[in-house]
Amino acid sequence: MFRQRMNADEAKELFLKAFVPLSDTEKLPIADCDCRIIAENITAAINVPNYSRAAMDGFAVRACDTLGAGSNSPVVLKLAKAVESRNFGLRRVGVCEAYPLFDKPFLKVFENGTCVRVHTGSPIPDGADAVVMLEDAVLREDKVEIFMQLHPGKNVGETGEDIKKGEVILKEGHRLRPCDIAVLAALGIRDIPVFRKPLVAVIPTGEELVSRENKTLREGEVYETNGLMATLYIRKWSGASRLLDIVEDDPEKIKDAISSNLDADMIITSGGTSVGKRDFVPGVVGSMGTLLVHGVGISPGKPTALGIIKGKPVVCMPGYPVAGIVALFFFAREALRKLGHIPDEQDRKVHAVLSGKIPGRTGYKTFARVKLEKGKAIPLATSGAGIMSSVSKADGFVIIPENVEGYDKGEEVEVVLIE
Amino acid sequence: MFRQRMNADEAKELFLKAFVPLSDTEKLPIADCDCRIIAENITAAINVPNYSRAAMDGFAVRACDTLGAGSNSPVVLKLAKAVESRNFGLRRVGVCEAYPLFDKPFLKVFENGTCVRVHTGSPIPDGADAVVMLEDAVLREDKVEIFMQLHPGKNVGETGEDIKKGEVILKEGHRLRPCDIAVLAALGIRDIPVFRKPLVAVIPTGEELVSRENKTLREGEVYETNGLMATLYIRKWSGASRLLDIVEDDPEKIKDAISSNLDADMIITSGGTSVGKRDFVPGVVGSMGTLLVHGVGISPGKPTALGIIKGKPVVCMPGYPVAGIVALFFFAREALRKLGHIPDEQDRKVHAVLSGKIPGRTGYKTFARVKLEKGKAIPLATSGAGIMSSVSKADGFVIIPENVEGYDKGEEVEVVLIE
Numbered sequence: 107m108f109r110q111r112m113n114a115d116e117a118k119e120l121f122l123k124a125f126v127p128l129s130d131t132e133k134l135p136i137a138d139c140d141c142r143i144i145a146e147n148i149t150a151a152i153n154v155p156n157y158s159r160a161a162m163d164g165f166a167v168r169a170c171d172t173l174g175a176g177s178n179s180p181v182v183l184k185l186a187k188a189v190e191s192r193n194f195g196l197r198r199v200g201v202c203e204a205y206p207l208f209d210k211p212f213l214k215v216f217e218n219g220t221c222v223r224v225h226t227g228s229p230i231p232d233g234a235d236a237v238v239m240l241e242d243a244v245l246r247e248d249k250v251e252i253f254m255q256l257h258p259g260k261n262v263g264e265t266g267e268d269i270k271k272g273e274v275i276l277k278e279g280h281r282l283r284p285c286d287i288a289v290l291a292a293l294g295i296r297d298i299p300v301f302r303k304p305l306v307a308v309i310p311t312g313e314e315l316v317s318r319e320n321k322t323l324r325e326g327e328v329y330e331t332n333g334l335m336a337t338l339y340i341r342k343w344s345g346a347s348r349l350l351d352i353v354e355d356d357p358e359k360i361k362d363a364i365s366s367n368l369d370a371d372m373i374i375t376s377g378g379t380s381v382g383k384r385d386f387v388p389g390v391v392g393s394m395g396t397l398l399v400h401g402v403g404i405s406p407g408k409p410t411a412l413g414i415i416k417g418k419p420v421v422c423m424p425g426y427p428v429a430g431i432v433a434l435f436f437f438a439r440e441a442l443r444k445l446g447h448i449p450d451e452q453d454r455k456v457h458a459v460l461s462g463k464i465p466g467r468t469g470y471k472t473f474a475r476v477k478l479e480k481g482k483a484i485p486l487a488t489s490g491a492g493i494m495s496s497v498s499k500a501d502g503f504v505i506i507p508e509n510v511e512g513y514d515k516g517e518e519v520e521v522v523l524i525e
Numbered sequence: 526m527f528r529q530r531m532n533a534d535e536a537k538e539l540f541l542k543a544f545v546p547l548s549d550t551e552k553l554p555i556a557d558c559d560c561r562i563i564a565e566n567i568t569a570a571i572n573v574p575n576y577s578r579a580a581m582d583g584f585a586v587r588a589c590d591t592l593g594a595g596s597n598s599p600v601v602l603k604l605a606k607a608v609e610s611r612n613f614g615l616r617r618v619g620v621c622e623a624y625p626l627f628d629k630p631f632l633k634v635f636e637n638g639t640c641v642r643v644h645t646g647s648p649i650p651d652g653a654d655a656v657v658m659l660e661d662a663v664l665r666e667d668k669v670e671i672f673m674q675l676h677p678g679k680n681v682g683e684t685g686e687d688i689k690k691g692e693v694i695l696k697e698g699h700r701l702r703p704c705d706i707a708v709l710a711a712l713g714i715r716d717i718p719v720f721r722k723p724l725v726a727v728i729p730t731g732e733e734l735v736s737r738e739n740k741t742l743r744e745g746e747v748y749e750t751n752g753l754m755a756t757l758y759i760r761k762w763s764g765a766s767r768l769l770d771i772v773e774d775d776p777e778k779i780k781d782a783i784s785s786n787l788d789a790d791m792i793i794t795s796g797g798t799s800v801g802k803r804d805f806v807p808g809v810v811g812s813m814g815t816l817l818v819h820g821v822g823i824s825p826g827k828p829t830a831l832g833i834i835k836g837k838p839v840v841c842m843p844g845y846p847v848a849g850i851v852a853l854f855f856f857a858r859e860a861l862r863k864l865g866h867i868p869d870e871q872d873r874k875v876h877a878v879l880s881g882k883i884p885g886r887t888g889y890k891t892f893a894r895v896k897l898e899k900g901k902a903i904p905l906a907t908s909g910a911g912i913m914s915s916v917s918k919a920d921g922f923v924i925i926p927e928n929v930e931g932y933d934k935g936e937e938v939e940v941v942l943i944e
Contacts, residue, residue: 140757154913157744161911163801225801227733227844227911229745268912275914283944284757285850288750289917296737314646318715325576326648331707338559338703382582382644425646431704454873492580492646493687494573495694498708525702 153266166234180251237261304445307367312377332376377425405470406491407432427494458483466506475500572685585653599670656680723864726786731796751795796844824889825910826851846913877902885925894919
């Protein structure tokens, strides 16, 4: 018999409290960091942009030179003819055709009453403090008529307007997205410290299991699937995983497999978690460490066991595949998040109207599989925990709380998508 | 000037109609196929399970032998003592301790009036057709008292109850999840044909851009970020990508870069898409193929250009990073989906209440960046298309349709998460 059937949320809380997140970090090139978790605050070492830039195509001016300009009364400024900087043997930068960026003497001689042609993004010459838009100016040979009075800063993006030097731009624990990596790149950062991916050893058990390398099945044999599925979900959820060979239903062999994988950060076993004569896994976990939970109020998934061995979390998935996937989603994923500092991401959910009744099971958090079709959630008829194809046919779970009898046809429900 | 500003949805439709999906497929081990798209229907070549199995722990019987059994009137069956099959030098399979699976003679002698001990999942011996649960039976030495009358099939999972031989189990165009791969594994399938990942060549352009290999920036220089970001999003969205070196604002060099990457399935350029003197990219696309769109009613993102060169879709992202990301999400992602047969996945969305007003822009589909905090969507103050950090600070976009003036503080809005 199960020691005691524990409420699903209590079991999760008890389990997650029993181990600590990994502290190891690694330094990686930013291009390899999508979905990784930053291990320290990132402070901007430079301003972005590192110069003040034109926000419009037009002419850089001193705002004070435009005093009194209006649509009927232009002020006239001299167009500074700058030497094309290509000829200086310096890389031409900025979007300013006529403004030789590194020609410092030029910068110093930006005089009252002059202006310079700039493009969006061009550096603003020292001394200039505003940009007249092309629409508000008329170029006449070496003179420019300005038809609008500007205040200082008009159409100018200041140095650091995007990111200020010294600003904490990304915080420890943030999960990096490509747009965050673009910000790191803008700061010239090439490598960053991220938390190491938790390594999960996945141990399938069961004498009926055979590897796909065996060409044909004999009667009574089934191909191993749960271990492979767990391995792929762990990778999808930003962990690293190691899938081991199938272990027989033999306590010593199970023990050996676990103890030789305690270099990993988490252990997932599959199978042998029930209360039959061949269900050795929870007992082995208890003998090697602490069996925290055996028997959980989730349906399917009741025979799930949870434990800790040498500080490492151990999730024992039931062998029945649907029960197994529920244990993976409900426990293993959360444990992985805690180990790897992975922020609690909202599951992808949709709302849909039930096309048929789905019953809950009193005292159990029930994971009912549904298919989505045109805004309808269609309950999948075969609900046995052993019917793996019911998960593959499903688009998601409707989760029925412990104290709810079920949901009726026509009710709007939330569907957690299975990805 | 832009040829014509096109409505966002019309531009997308015009663009997506102008090219066809890739037809190439590749055969991969199933363990490498998470998120890949199956290129043909998969039919089950075997039954899963390939034997009828006990659905409960108990005793396999002939249902007819239990006729008349009740809680006060047990029928008594002889427990068949089977030889432990381990000793046969055959692999012991199934969960049946006392039932030697390959001891065919035994199967033939399953007689009326006998029963056999089985565990959940054990094969049912030939001749037996029901399983009496342990609770309904009492074992007395070599006899078993059965306290319940059973109908044939009771507590027996039939051969093929999970998957029937000949059933189409996954259809062409399905995006594989780990639970689907588990189903393929259950069928003993090792490799499957999937559509090739579209290869996207990403070409950053702009003379102000420098690679992160350059240790420090000179005034007027900025690090290349858009190309890196596009590369990483393409990978996240299940494409393959190739990031090229920065190309100067020179029509010939842009042309060379594009033509030497037409082995790819799609081209993304970044920068040089506006209407300034240095904005050569749309013109080059037009000269090499067809420029379908230049100037789109998305904000930011108006200077986006879309074209086709030798049948390959070309997305020209504006250089301003926020405009660039909008073009990526709105056009490049959809083009990738079409090329790669990737099903239209629902974006991850949440609902939140606006903590401040966000204005739309008439005639434009506006992508307003918001931060999420405790159910509130906080508009990000800096909304300039050049402020890359506003995307990194954002959790998502609120998309304001063309004909909506904006949303007010307190309104509930849908936030498309930026991932």
